[in-house]
Amino acid sequence: MSRIAPRIHTDPAQITRLEALLPQLRGETQVQLTLHDGRRLLGTVAVQPTLQQYRNDAGDEGSNGQLRLDDLDSPVQQHHVWLDEIASIRELPPTAP
Numbered sequence: 001m002s003r004i005a006p007r008i009h010t011d012p013a014q015i016t017r018l019e020a021l022l023p024q025l026r027g028e029t030q031v032q033l034t035l036h037d038g039r040r041l042l043g044t045v046a047v048q049p050t051l052q053q054y055r056n057d058a059g060d061e062g063s064n065g066q067l068r069l070d071d072l073d074s075p076v077q078q079h080h081v082w083l084d085e086i087a088s089i090r091e092l093p094p095t096a097p
Contacts, residue, residue: 005054007084008062015063018051018083025049025067030092033069035085042092043069043079051083 009015025031027048033041046068054064064084071077072092 003054005056005062005064006082008054008056008060008064009084010060010062014084015051018063018065021083021086021089022049022051022065024089024091030072030094031069032090032092033081033086034088034090035081036087037085041069041079041081042072044072044075046070046078049083 009018025045025048027045029045031043031045033043035041049065049067051063051065053061055061064082067079067081067083067086069079069081071079
């Protein structure tokens with residue numbers, strides 16, 4: 001994973017918002033994500049993400065994190081989503097085997 005992020009956050013309120021997403025993104029949980037740009041993604045959380053330190057293009061350091069979401073309809077397709085792109089998370093009911 002790259003140590004460069006498109007956006008980093010140093011504001012405590014924004015970091016708290018990102019941290020609040022983490023318990024909703026447990027590994028193997030099926031979720032619907034709504035992103036700030038209006039896109040919706042359905043998938044299975046591969047591994048619970050963590051908040052990490054990154055640098056931006058200018059070299060400034062701050063927090064963000066990346067989520068790997070395996071597409072619900074096509075699990076071989078993976079979505080890599082920056083945590084700060086997530087507007088809301090809805091947990092989906094488990095599907096029968």
